[in-house]
Amino acid sequence: MTxxxxxxxxxxxxxxxxxLVDVRYDVIDxxxxxxxxxxxxxxxxxxxxxxxxxxxxxxxxxxxxxxxxPLDDVHRELDQYFEGTRREFDLALDLRxxxxxxxxxxxxxxxxxxxxxxxxxxxREVGHPTAARAVGTxxxxxxxxxxxxxxxxxxxxxxxxxxxxxxxxxxxxxxxxGATLPL
Amino acid sequence: xMVAMPKQQEIPPFERFYCAHRDEVLxxxxxxxxxxxxxxxxxxxxxxxxxxxxxxxGRHLRAWVFTIATRVAMDELRAKPRPALEAEPAVELRRxxxxxxxxxxxxxxxxxxxxxxxxxxxxxxxxxxxxxLGSSEEAARxxxxxGVRRLRRNQ
Numbered sequence: 001m002t003x004x005x006x007x008x009x010x011x012x013x014x015x016x017x018x019x020l021v022d023v024r025y026d027v028i029d030x031x032x033x034x035x036x037x038x039x040x041x042x043x044x045x046x047x048x049x050x051x052x053x054x055x056x057x058x059x060x061x062x063x064x065x066x067x068x069x070p071l072d073d074v075h076r077e078l079d080q081y082f083e084g085t086r087r088e089f090d091l092a093l094d095l096r097x098x099x100x101x102x103x104x105x106x107x108x109x110x111x112x113x114x115x116x117x118x119x120x121x122x123x124r125e126v127g128h129p130t131a132a133r134a135v136g137t138x139x140x141x142x143x144x145x146x147x148x149x150x151x152x153x154x155x156x157x158x159x160x161x162x163x164x165x166x167x168x169x170x171x172x173x174x175x176x177x178g179a180t181l182p183l
Numbered sequence: 184x185m186v187a188m189p190k191q192q193e194i195p196p197f198e199r200f201y202c203a204h205r206d207e208v209l210x211x212x213x214x215x216x217x218x219x220x221x222x223x224x225x226x227x228x229x230x231x232x233x234x235x236x237x238x239x240x241g242r243h244l245r246a247w248v249f250t251i252a253t254r255v256a257m258d259e260l261r262a263k264p265r266p267a268l269e270a271e272p273a274v275e276l277r278r279x280x281x282x283x284x285x286x287x288x289x290x291x292x293x294x295x296x297x298x299x300x301x302x303x304x305x306x307x308x309x310x311x312x313x314x315x316l317g318s319s320e321e322a323a324r325x326x327x328x329x330g331v332r333r334l335r336r337n338q
Contacts, residue, residue, distance in 0.1 A: 001210040003224070008205070011225045020232045021197075055196040065235050066196035 012069050022063030026071045027051055031082050031176070032169045035146075037074050038062075043092030044074055047144050049165040061096065078146065084176065087113035089147045097143065100126075104138040111152045114177040118156045132156075140164055146173065194241040197232060204245060207305070208252050214288060214300050215256040223259055227252040246311035253297045253315035260293035274328045274335075276303055284334045294318075295330030302327045 015021055023045065025038035036054040038046040040062055048054055058066045073091065080086035095102055107125040111117050119132040119139070128134070139150040145165060151173040155161040160181075163170035174181055208227055212220035230251050281303035288296050294316060301307040301315060313323040 001206060001213060003205045003209050007209075007221055007224070011228055014225060014229060015232050018229065018233075020229070022236070055198055059194070059196040063236055064194045064197055064238070065232060066198050067201075068198050 012067060015067060016069060020065060021067045021069075022065040023058045024067050024069045024071060025054065025058060026068060026075070028075050028078065030078060032165065032172055035078070037071055037078070039071055039074060040094045042094035044144060044147060045094040045096070047146055049145070049169065081146070082176065091147060093144060093147070095143065097141075100134070101138050101141070104135055105142065105148050108139070108142075108148050108150060108153070111149055113149075114179045116152050116154045116174065116179055119153060119161075120156050122153060136162075149173075152177075152179070192241045194235075194238050195244075197235050200231075200235075200244055200248075201228060204248050208248055211249065211300065211305065212252055212256055214304065215253075215293075215296055216259055217289070219259055223252070223255045226255050230255065243311070246307060246314065249301060249305065249307060249311070250315040253301065254317070256297060257293055257316075260296075274331045276331050278303060278306075284338055287334050287337050288330075290337060291330050291333055294326045295333065298323055298326035299330035299334070 016024065019041070023038050023040050025036060025046070027034055027036050029035075033049060034051055036046070036048040036051045037044070038048075038054075038058055045062065046054075046058065048057075055066050077086060077089050077091060081089070095105060097105065103126045104122060107122055111122075119135045120129070123129055123131040123135045126135075135153075139153055140162065142148055142150045142164065145151065151163060151170045153161075160167050160170055171181065205224075205228065209220060209224045212223045212227070216223055227248065231248055281299075285304065288299055291299060297316060298312055301312045302309070307315070309320045309323050309327075312327070313320045316323055316326065318326070
């Protein structure tokens, strides 16, 4: 005997309505592959290219009451971004990171659509001009890629450098935004 | 991305716990409550979710959710009066023997019905059944035993 979709959806809706869920997540399709997305009551807290182990990581950081449920707002804004009709996201974010990371991610959030910057420039932006390498670490651990556009950060010599989702994805996102790609 | 690997008996994400047990809990409640099972099923998992962040470890989660389901079902069924348990020697039943009389469990009093079904359809040990019924292990054994005798009489 299996629980049908209607009963399942009714339970999930009741759980969310009662405020019993620490973090909700869903897996959506995108031009850069499957994305796992998650929100808390405060806002979007994760976007991940890796789906395996995602629920464990959420439980670890946000609490064990993890539930899969459609995240319509996030899904819609990401779809619009990939269709090229959205250049900025209007989503509340729930960042639970150390102060330095928070500062760097805030500066990252101000890098405009279709423009690239460098690790060094971001380091200067947050008042730590010698911290380019530390900024690289923050990019690598960015909990909300795409929305916090670490794909727009490239090396000082113009190389793509690295990307937690792989360089192919970084290149694709920059092409989508019409950014001038480094050689 | 950093992924925390779950330690043994760490509490799993609720989603995984829910997916692992939702179907068998519904089947169990259908046996106990028939058409009224769906509301009880939802209430079971809402109660589980309300308590989930207070769990101290991830052991015995299956027995735990059957306990909650049993309590929800008992609350439903206790609207009807239930006969007292008779003191008689314990009776055990083989699983295949149970299958032959399983369809008669609907007519058992609530506690006996839960004890019999948990024991013979779900293989729960008597200490878990006792926890589910909120009774002692002997009382759980007596309830299952009395239920089996009643089933045999009605056969």
